Amino acid sequence: xxxxxxxLAVVDQVDGAARPAGATAVRSVRLxxxxxxxxxxxxxxxxxxxxxxxxxxxxxxxxxxxxxxxARCGACARIWPPGMPPRLTCPxxxxxxxxxxxxxxxxxxxxxxxxxxxxxxxxxxx
Amino acid sequence: xxRVVDLQQAxxxxxxxxxxxLREDLAARGTALVNLxxxxxxxxxxxxxxxxxxxxxRGIPVAALTADLATENDAVxxxxxxxxxxxxxxxxxxxxxxxxxxGHLKDWLPADTRLLFIENVGNLVCPASxxxxxxxxxxxxxxxxxxxxxxxxxxxxxxxxxxxxxxxxIAEAVSFDxxxxxxxxxRVNPGVxxxxxxxxxxxxxxxxxxxxxxxxxxxxxxxxxxxxTSHHVHDDGEPQPCDEHSADLGTVASSRS
Ligand SMILES: Nc1nc2c(ncn2[C@@H]2O[C@H](COP(=O)(O)OP(=O)(O)OP(=O)(O)O)[C@@H](O)[C@H]2O)c(=O)[nH]1
Ligand SMILES: [Mg+2]
Ligand SMILES: [Zn+2]
Ligand SMILES: [Zn+2]
Ligand SMILES: [Zn+2]
Numbered sequence: 001x002x003x004x005x006x007x008l009a010v011v012d013q014v015d016g017a018a019r020p021a022g023a024t025a026v027r028s029v030r031l032x033x034x035x036x037x038x039x040x041x042x043x044x045x046x047x048x049x050x051x052x053x054x055x056x057x058x059x060x061x062x063x064x065x066x067x068x069x070x071a072r073c074g075a076c077a078r079i080w081p082p083g084m085p086p087r088l089t090c091p092x093x094x095x096x097x098x099x100x101x102x103x104x105x106x107x108x109x110x111x112x113x114x115x116x117x118x119x120x121x122x123x124x125x126x
Numbered sequence: 127x128x129r130v131v132d133l134q135q136a137x138x139x140x141x142x143x144x145x146x147x148l149r150e151d152l153a154a155r156g157t158a159l160v161n162l163x164x165x166x167x168x169x170x171x172x173x174x175x176x177x178x179x180x181x182x183x184r185g186i187p188v189a190a191l192t193a194d195l196a197t198e199n200d201a202v203x204x205x206x207x208x209x210x211x212x213x214x215x216x217x218x219x220x221x222x223x224x225x226x227x228x229g230h231l232k233d234w235l236p237a238d239t240r241l242l243f244i245e246n247v248g249n250l251v252c253p254a255s256x257x258x259x260x261x262x263x264x265x266x267x268x269x270x271x272x273x274x275x276x277x278x279x280x281x282x283x284x285x286x287x288x289x290x291x292x293x294x295x296i297a298e299a300v301s302f303d304x305x306x307x308x309x310x311x312x313r314v315n316p317g318v319x320x321x322x323x324x325x326x327x328x329x330x331x332x333x334x335x336x337x338x339x340x341x342x343x344x345x346x347x348x349x350x351x352x353x354x355t356s357h358h359v360h361d362d363g364e365p366q367p368c369d370e371h372s373a374d375l376g377t378v379a380s381s382r383s
Contacts, residue, residue: 017135027128084280085278085280110131
């Protein structure tokens with residue numbers, strides 16, 4: 001199942017960030033899921049619980065923030081919600097020089113964890 | 127004490143990093159990867175066997191990997207073309223991931239390979255989410271599946287560089303409406319080319335091979351609207367290292383440079 005692979009990837013990344021930072025237990029994970037990301041939120045929530053078993057994320061909540069899709073036409077600058085199934089040609093001028101402004105997100109945005117150490121600032125190498 | 131950390135990492139960052147490394151390693155050896163996606167039984171193996179045979183007859187070095195949950199049937203069929211072929215058994219996984227693919231290529235991929243074809247697991251849902259380092263992503267649909275598949279699987283068709291209709295020899299028997307199919311493809315992936323093929327009747331012979339060779343030689347590849355984002359969601363966040371074994375294609379890679 002697809003969502004299981006996605007859930008495992010989330011757990012893997014969160015665990016990889018939390019453990020070196022001294023986290024003892026992860027309480028919640030916030031995920032952005034775009035309308036066109038090809039992921040079913042309910043199936044992901046279910047898989048996430050299974051994927052967390054036996055890790056520092058055991059019992060963590062998955063908080064899914066749905067991101068609506070929006071497309072823009074390069075020719076007439078119209079912005080529209082493509083809908084489902086998505087319409088990615090311009091509804092205004094039928095143009096095909098269009099782009100997606102949002103809707104493909106599959107992004108871990110925020111994590112809440114418990115730690116024991118007094119707080120050194122989390123290094124955000126970028 | 128609960129600490130809140132803004133992680134900002136793409137969920138598939140690791141796969142994307144591995145795919146990126148693989149694409150660069152392959153490009154350095156002069157190999158382009160072609161990822162074939164379709165539902166089970168659309169005719170991936172049949173079309174690939176024909177195009178591999180054609181490549182061999184034309185003296186173009188190609189190779190193919192085929193992924194399935196079980197059986198080596200497809201590798202046996204593809205091997206009839208007499209080009210290097212390898213079966214990947216995915217151990218229950220319904221799609222291929224870049225790291226896994228890298229592991230299978232290591233010490234196997236012949237050095238002079240110009241095109242490496244990957245027959246993904248028959249599934250139109252999750253293989254669409256995983257970049258394998260391909261230069262060309264081809265999505266196939268057979269005439270028997272109906273005209274609405276692009277609408278039911280918008281991510282798969284929406285991310286295709288090329289769409290291939292298979293089994294046109296039986297189009298009439300199943301009242302396949304080619305124009306409706308094209309319109310549905312256009313809706314989710316404006317501007318993508320759609321080609322008609324039939325292995326039984328020799329329709330569209332060589333189209334896949336020609337398109338793949340052109341892409342390998344640097345001809346512009348269609349850019350799907352779904353990937354034309356002003357802000358690349360997969361690219362931000364910290365770069366994720368790809369595990370060393372998948373990044374390194376092994377001894378063959380160095381023997382050529
Ligand atoms: N009539 C007709 N049948 C075809 C054609 N191409 C493939 N088939 C038949 O369709 C069936 C499935 O073809 P495959 O090539 O095995 O399909 P596949 O996509 O590789 O299937 P999986 O790997 O199992 O997902 C076989 O019985 C083929 O003989 C064609 O051009 N015309
Ligand atoms: Mg097959
Ligand atoms: Zn799946
Ligand atoms: Zn417009
Ligand atoms: Zn899968």
